[in-house]
Amino acid sequence: MSNPGVAIIGVGQTVVGEHWGRSLRDLAVDALLSAIRDAGSPRIASLFVGNMMAGELTGQAHLGALVADFAGLRGIEAVRVEAACGSGAAALRLGCMAVGSGAADVVAVVGVEKMTDRPAAEVTASLAMAADGDYEARQGLSFVALNALLMRRYMHEHGVRREEFAPFCINAHRNAVGNAHAMFPFPISADDFSRARMIADPVSLLDSSPVCDGAAAVILASVDTARALGRRAVRVRASAVGTDTIALHDRGDLLELRGAVTSAARAYEQAGVKPADIDFFEVHDAFTILSVLSLEASGFAKRGEAVRLGLDDEIGLDGRIPITTMGGLKARGHPVGATGMYQLVEATLQLRGEAGANQVRNAELGMTQNIGGSGATVVTTILEAVA
């Protein structure tokens, strides 16, 4: 996708939280219109909406047409994209194809999810649709249970104690304090982490991202169009999807996120870079264990060693590989179909030097990784500040 070159020319986001007074369409339209304004209000040709569960949780499918309609964009091309919790970045990938193929000049991509209007049991059941419905979900495996299996196996295989995962949670919450759009903008201590309520042993409340609502959006154009429009652009150097078995039990090795290995390798190849070139990495910390596996799969730590990055404080804003720089899924929040777009909006702000107190110094190359299911879909995106 690096030729002819696609750029992000505008971003928008809502606060993540429990938006009981605002509907799915309100949130999507809010983020989308913010992004359009930020891009200087260009004419939008195509819209891609990333969403996982609007049908199950709000009784609404057909979000492409719905959002286009209510955003004042009636008539334009508009389609919904779904790849479970990886829907947001998958929508960006398709937006890049639309620009790259010449099918559309300026493209809008919005990720949205509305989860808090339904009872928790319904939300848990809907999330489980990202796993193998027939062979995992119907046997009672929820996502917290699936991640508990992964975390337990990791602890067993690498001799890691539960407390050693604490730095990932502490880092995310510390960074959320500086993010006005975060759901949980307050610090967490190691002591809080140790005493956290157990959800599915060894996954505690503080290993888990919250159920919430939110929407985030970007505007894409070719690098040439971005220049013609006179917009400050962040270049999409790579956008790559990798997949793996949908069910955990079909994997030869539980602790290798092969979808992430594939997706990251494709992204590095597209961009012509290596892990050492990446200045910060927005990981998909839906559960702490996913941060660890993602760092290892993407080449930032050897197998069994990513926990050390946390213990050695290498994941903070001044560390070797800053992660979850605006709070991550844990503390900014995880409105699932929107999460990939939040990561991309935050990475764009970092690369535009607009991350405020959370600014990663001299950030030139940022990476995001958005994960669907138990790593069955992984979307890795590499963005570059344009000088």
Add this chain to the structure above:
Amino acid sequence: MSNPGVAIIGVGQTVVGEHWGRSLRDLAVDALLSAIRDAGSPRIASLFVGNMMAGELTGQAHLGALVADFAGLRGIEAVRVEAACGSGAAALRLGCMAVGSGAADVVAVVGVEKMTDRPAAEVTASLAMAADGDYEARQGLSFVALNALLMRRYMHEHGVRREEFAPFCINAHRNAVGNAHAMFPFPISADDFSRARMIADPVSLLDSSPVCDGAAAVILASVDTARALGRRAVRVRASAVGTDTIALHDRGDLLELRGAVTSAARAYEQAGVKPADIDFFEVHDAFTILSVLSLEASGFAKRGEAVRLGLDDEIGLDGRIPITTMGGLKARGHPVGATGMYQLVEATLQLRGEAGANQVRNAELGMTQNIGGSGATVVTTILEAVA
């Protein structure tokens, strides 16, 4: 999308019907593997799955990864696309972008829907998610009700009697007889149509397409790759999405399918052709009234005059503009997320001269139109036989 030029190099489909013994994944994999074989088993880089309701009706989201996994394509890029009943052709549109952008060399697109495992009331409610959930569906407007409003208005405005719609149903059933994949391969008489049980006056059972299961797939490649592979190719001359208000009550004119007007106009422009150049037209006859409105919106009849095409026998295989040449949604069946792909598979067979008893003579340019909701998303595709 005509440059560098995308071609269909393989097609596959399951029989449409009540597949009580086969799951969603079985159907999708069956159609997909048939298409891959038909294409000479090239290496697939990306998969797009068109589906509307797998989450609601089968408890399974994340169909991209699921289908890739079970089709033996683990690791490849795979994403689900949803645009209500227009999901199938929307997935093709994105597949064309993937090839056109250079992101993927050979792409698979499969449409699938499994509707018959749940009670009818649940299916009706799930289908209603294609309308405006908050302002139409929750007020009790099902899709048969929405189409009854359109048909009643058409009869009132143009002075058409219910019996005058009969030729559309008769033509579809006549053509289904020659289609081994059709759900209802038997003829219907004008008398049958007149006496059909009323569902939502004036929409009768014989105006309505059935609830059913099925999957259909195509393999896409650039025209150059198709040549290199030595495959008989059908060229995608145009693929265009148009949208309209999601709710009927927001339209200034109920009887103009503006999404179809826009989509068809874009497709004609992409292909550089006009309606008179089209040799056959696979319309989205989910309800009879939609065939009529689609023909008018796409330039085959003036406003209020498409019913005449049926009465004058212009829609048959030897007519001026043959429609539903393999039975259409009415008689081949309408597994919603798969329907757009069935239309494309059938159009490809026509253009390859493989439509058997249903062959449209000298078919060189075929058009399909796949409609989501009450015309809120319309995807028009124009295919050309490559000499």
